[in-house]
Amino acid sequence: MITPVASGRRARERGGFRLGTGAVALLVPLLVAGIAIVLTWDSLLSVRQFGLRFWVNSTWDPVAGIFGAFPFIWGTLYSSLLALLLSTPIALGIAVFLSDLSPRPLRQPLVFLTELLAAIPSIVYGLWGIFVLVPAVRRIESLTPPWLRRLPLFEGPPLGVGLLAAGLILSVMVIPFTASVAREILKAVPANQREGAYALGATRWEAIRMALFYGRQGIMGAVMLGLGRALGETMAVTMVIGYAPRASLSLFAPQYTMAAVIANEFSEAADDLYLHALVEIGLVLFIITIVINTMSRLLIWRVGSERA
Amino acid sequence: MNEISIAPKPKTRRPGVPAAEEPMIEIDRLCLSYGDKPALKGISMRIAKNRVTAFIGPSGCGKSSLLRCLNRMNDLIDGVRITGAIRIAGTDIQGPAVDVTHLRKRVGMVFQKSNPFPKSIYDNVAYGPRILGVRSRSEIETQVESSLRSAALWDEVRDRLYESALRLSGGQQQRLCIARALAVEPEVLLMDEPCSALDPIATAKIEELMDELKVRYTIVVVTHNMQQAARASDYTGFLLLGELIEFKDTPALFTTPVDRRTEDYITGRFG
Numbered sequence: 001m002i003t004p005v006a007s008g009r010r011a012r013e014r015g016g017f018r019l020g021t022g023a024v025a026l027l028v029p030l031l032v033a034g035i036a037i038v039l040t041w042d043s044l045l046s047v048r049q050f051g052l053r054f055w056v057n058s059t060w061d062p063v064a065g066i067f068g069a070f071p072f073i074w075g076t077l078y079s080s081l082l083a084l085l086l087s088t089p090i091a092l093g094i095a096v097f098l099s100d101l102s103p104r105p106l107r108q109p110l111v112f113l114t115e116l117l118a119a120i121p122s123i124v125y126g127l128w129g130i131f132v133l134v135p136a137v138r139r140i141e142s143l144t145p146p147w148l149r150r151l152p153l154f155e156g157p158p159l160g161v162g163l164l165a166a167g168l169i170l171s172v173m174v175i176p177f178t179a180s181v182a183r184e185i186l187k188a189v190p191a192n193q194r195e196g197a198y199a200l201g202a203t204r205w206e207a208i209r210m211a212l213f214y215g216r217q218g219i220m221g222a223v224m225l226g227l228g229r230a231l232g233e234t235m236a237v238t239m240v241i242g243y244a245p246r247a248s249l250s251l252f253a254p255q256y257t258m259a260a261v262i263a264n265e266f267s268e269a270a271d272d273l274y275l276h277a278l279v280e281i282g283l284v285l286f287i288i289t290i291v292i293n294t295m296s297r298l299l300i301w302r303v304g305s306e307r308a
Numbered sequence: 309m310n311e312i313s314i315a316p317k318p319k320t321r322r323p324g325v326p327a328a329e330e331p332m333i334e335i336d337r338l339c340l341s342y343g344d345k346p347a348l349k350g351i352s353m354r355i356a357k358n359r360v361t362a363f364i365g366p367s368g369c370g371k372s373s374l375l376r377c378l379n380r381m382n383d384l385i386d387g388v389r390i391t392g393a394i395r396i397a398g399t400d401i402q403g404p405a406v407d408v409t410h411l412r413k414r415v416g417m418v419f420q421k422s423n424p425f426p427k428s429i430y431d432n433v434a435y436g437p438r439i440l441g442v443r444s445r446s447e448i449e450t451q452v453e454s455s456l457r458s459a460a461l462w463d464e465v466r467d468r469l470y471e472s473a474l475r476l477s478g479g480q481q482q483r484l485c486i487a488r489a490l491a492v493e494p495e496v497l498l499m500d501e502p503c504s505a506l507d508p509i510a511t512a513k514i515e516e517l518m519d520e521l522k523v524r525y526t527i528v529v530v531t532h533n534m535q536q537a538a539r540a541s542d543y544t545g546f547l548l549l550g551e552l553i554e555f556k557d558t559p560a561l562f563t564t565p566v567d568r569r570t571e572d573y574i575t576g577r578f579g
Contacts, residue, residue, distance in 0.1 A: 104386065192423035196485070199379065200436040200492055201413035214426055 035286065043280035045273050054280060060245040060261075062269075067277035069284050074247035075163070075255040076285070079237065080230035082167030082251070087174040088223055092212075094175070095182035095222075100208050111183070117176035126239035129169045134160040134240055137168065141252050155250040161242035164251040169236050174226035181222035185215040217303045224296035231289055234259035258285040332357035332496060332526040333378065338392035340373055340382065347373045349550040350392070355543070360518050360527045362541035362558070364534055366573070369547040371530045375498050378528065379415040380408050396496065413440060416489030420501040422481035424473035424488075429456075429465050432473045432484055436492035451491050458524075459487035460517050479510025486517065490525075497521065499529040503536065515540040534574055538562050546570045 040047070046054065046067060057068020098110055138160030148154050156162075189211040197207040212219065242254020243264065258281050269275040331354035340348040348370045355361045363371035373382065380401065382388045394401050401411050413436075424432050433452040442448055452469070456462040461483045465476070473484055482502060489497060499518075503511040518527055518540050531537050537544050538558060545555035546569075554561060554570040565571040 190423070192419055192421060193425065195381065195384070195419065196423040196425065196488075197435075197439075198384065199381065199412055199417035199419075200439065200488065201409040202439050203409055206439050210425060 036283075039279060039283040039286055043276045043283050045276035046280045047276075049273065050277075054277075055284065058245075058247060062265075062274050065271075065273055067273070067280075069258070069281050071245040071247045072256050072258040072261050072281055073284060073288070075166075075241065076231060076257040076259070076288070078255070079163055079166040079170055079241070079257060080227060082163065083170030083174055083230045084223065084227050086167060087171035087178060087226060090171070091175045091178035091222075091226070092182055092219070094179040095186055096208055096212070098179070098183045099186035100204070100211070111180070114176050114179050114183075117172075118180065122173065122233060122235040125169055125173055126236040129165060129236055129240040133169055134165050137162075137165045152249045154252055155248070156252045158252065159242065159254060161240050162250075162252050162254045163241070163248075165240040165242075166237045166255070166257070167251070169240055170230045170233055173233060173236060174230050177229055178222045178226040181225055182215075182219050185218035185222060186211055188218070189214045217300055220296070220300050220303060224293070224300070227296070228289065228293060231292065232259060232285070234263050238263050258282075329356035329359065331355060332397060333528070334393075334395040335374075335377075336393040336395075338374070338377060338390070338394060340370075340377060340388065340390045342385070343387045347550050348377075351547075351550075351552045353545060353552055353555050355526065355528060357526050358522055358524075359542040360522050360529060360540055361543045361545065362537035363528070363530045363545050363547055364532065364537045364573075365547035367532065370550040371547050372500055374547065375500055375528060375530045378496065378498055379412045379417055381412075381417065383408060413492045414494055415496040415498060416492065416494035417498040418482070418485050418489055418500065418502050420504055422478060422485050422505070424476070424481050424484055426472065426474060428470045429473045429476070429484060430469040433487050433491045436488060440492060455487040455491040456484075458490050458521065459483045460513065460520075461487055477510070479506050479513060482506060482510070482514060483517065486514075486521075490521075494525065496526045496528065499527065501530055501532065503531070503533070511536070534562075546573060548573070 050057065050067060054067065054069050055073065056070050057066075058070045059066045059068050060071060061067075094114065098107060098114070102110060138158050141154075141158030141160065141164075144154055144158075193214050194207045194211055197210040202210065237257055238260035241257060241260055243256055243260070244254035245256045245261070246253070248255060262278050262282055262285075266275075266278055269278055333355040335351055335353050335355075338348055338351040339346065351370075351374060363374060365371050376382050377390065377394060378396070378401075382390065390402065396411075396415065400406070425435060427435070430452055433455050434448050437448050437451050442451070453462065456465060461480060464480060465471075465484075473481065476484060482505075486497075486502075503514050506514065515536065518529065521527060522542075529537075529541065541558050543556065544558045544561045546553045546561065546565075546567075548569055554565060554567045561570065562574055565574060571577075
């Protein structure tokens, strides 16, 4: 017979545990709300002065006191999407190799190296970007045939710094994240899925495709994780993007991102409006990040409910 | 049928099908080891065409390993070594020239746990024909319908072919997996404990199905349910510690086992 005394103590303990973890979990919404409030409060001057035009205005002139965030929004989205485009196939290739194809002795070292790549500080990527990537990009740009250079996508002098360099460095930084999460997903696909395909006469490639399909929801999550990282990445991009607040379609053009302009100009913002405009860029980045994350969540859920 | 001569190893019997039956699968001194752990020790047997053959035995006796040799599923596991010969309809399936994907098309398999793909019922059944290169829509449609009919599932799913296969019940999922295997028109159907996760009613349906399907296919089923072997199979082989102890027609094995170990097992004295 279990004594009611003991169960009472246990119930109290359980209640206390729930309360304690609940309080800690409550920190999360509080932090989000706190960040939103502080960002809004510290950008009030700029929000009042420019309103919604702040999002679409292309002029960034601290001397004249005119601030518009469009070039930075453009630069952030453009470089992140470019990074996503370049990194996703490579990361999925790495994940497939590591989960399905790699010889056993090679697997663990490669997994370790992939995860190590994710741990390199972004300033180190930035230095590598300046000394290796940017000269290489400049070489590629100057070797681009003139007829291609007339296209809007490749306009402008071969500077090396610019959107292409930013996209490349971002993709290098995003690959280890996407690859290791996608590998975990592929590893978690039940063996009977691949076996089921093999048993019907599938080739290795077809069985892998079945595994990718089974894990598609998680793989999309892995890609979105990469996108999230690319959107907020600051240091490395700042070092290679070229500081030009001009939205351009050209991959060769120096541009700017939201994170980069905050990092770069925060210490030299001489007046309150300038400072508030920079904080408002932070607010815009915050909102865009939330919107994109929510959208990807919804997308993942929709794929998930299709499956159920 | 070409005669195979098996030089009997000392002290091993040569269990086989009676002369009246035509063999579909001939296994000759098959040995298999995982690394240096032997799992099958010189199995020789012949499996009759258009019959249900059951492998029974306690866990770890090698019955699943033996089954998975027949469509070379063991290829997927690292460190497996196989010696001996397996001939299916006269061709050696271990040979280097054998196209494994083609072999697996000829030798279908149903697994212990039903494993439908996270796709619609239709797409599950159509998967096999599609990867084998069938492009014609109408051809695939016909194939899907006839496979689902053969698996006794058509009437239950005809109105919801485009729903997710994962919404089906466990028994329906297993019959879907049978339909999926049938859709590539195999000659042999391997079933690895196909009912171990099913309730008695679903089990009865699958057993009934096995009886219907053997008209067109050779069925090999692994089971650790002796009643199932007794009910549903024509021949039964009893395996123990990687050896084929006794193999003959099912009523004889269950009523007049010759080997002491077989008797102990089927009377429930161990296992």
